[in-house]
Amino acid sequence: SPPGKPALTSCRSPEKETFTCWWKPGSDGGLPTTYALHYRKENSDTVYECPDYHTAGENSCFFNKNDTSIWVNYNITVVATNKLGSTFSDPVDIDVVYIVQPNPPEKVSVTLMEDRGMPFLRVSWEPPRKADTRSGWITLIYEIRIKLDGENDWEMHPAGQQKLFNIFGLRSGGTYLVQVRCKPDHGFWSEWSSTSYIRFPDYF
Template sequence: MPSALAFVLLVLNISLLKGQSPPGKPEIHKCRSPDKETFTCWWNPGTDGGLPTNYSLTYSKEGEKTTYECPDYKTSGPNSCFFSKQYTSIWKIYIITVNATNQMGSSSSDPLYVDVTYIVEPESRNLTLEVKQLKDKKTYLWVKWSPPTITDVKTGWFTMEYEIRLKPEEAEEWEIHFTGHQTQFKVFDLYPGQKYLVQTRCKPDHGYWSRWSQESSVEMPNDFTLKDTTVWIIVAILSAVICLIMVWAVALKGYSMMTCIFPPVPGPKIKGFDTHLLETGSPSKYKVDLYLALPGGFQKLDNAGELDY
């Protein structure tokens, strides 16, 4: 016995010197059901102790003594166990443990108690984005999606709540909106000319939020749309054509632009006034001026043309 114990200690000492040890303790990361008919559990492996390590998931159901091993290690990827409809029971508590084993020993995770009803994380579908415009030409983003394809949602066994989040493409922080039970939402006051990324997620009335959906994107139009720009271009062209027609018509009639804009001032219209006197500048101009200046009217000129006072 002493020699056998000494041999075991020697082997352990050599293994430790080579960096070999029993595997570290694994940890169950999460269990999730997308539809309450199937579910998956994932785990994080511990250290492998420098040796090839095997992992297995075992479970039992509350009130039963039988222990089962994971039915499917492949469908959900590495370090996971998938339970199909055949192995899923609602209103049953699963007691799940992950075991790690190598040549130096084994270790087990802490047990996880799972009720499938409370790990449902359904995913919303068919996320669509539309840019709409109100009567006052104010634009907004209309986000719509479809509820998950779960029988219990359609039959009313439980209801869903939704959230959306969005951000400009270059931004880091998301803007989150809780939408309650409705599957559409209008977002106002977005920056024109910006490209936005949008995601949605949902949660049953008792359960956890699902993963965010894949990103959908939309670009908000500028304040002056292509339609408005086209209208203004047409108006400018028509105005230019009308101006050219007016100039051409004036040129054909032989009028100068100044004559059209500033027409000549008409001559005096005083009865009995001879404008020729103003043009010649003869001495008679004095007589005319004096004649016009007499108060109370005027008398006839005599034959000599002198005023008769």
């Protein structure tokens, strides 16, 4: 039989400059099946095919800087084809400005500090390399979470636009786990960064 209906599952831009869309294949009808992604930009009738099926892995299409405009709707469809026919996904309309989700902050480091005999932790990090925060093209705010090794609940700390945060008032000694994530001015939270571990002294 012809292929089952494929579905566009998500589109995401890590930095408001490029984006990737992923799809889920339908059933293959028991035959070799190929997939193609087509798109049309608002104000044009020209239909283009995906410029890059490789960079973002299987069942995806990557749009590099040259293929990415913002404040313009992309009407996107995936078509599955085998020798008995073609099946189209439902079309999806996206504007890249509404699908921004940055990569996690990088170079997260935690240092044990002391202020008048009282220990505290200093967490510092850098924005994800791809996000151009310097020019103001994207503005990121950060959130830190920390917990004692073996405990369930994280303690959250909003850090605003700062890239450095001091955590005072830790009660118990032990190994702490620290992670940081970021959110663009209009978009979605990143995943949490990889965990940094720090040994905190017993203190009373």
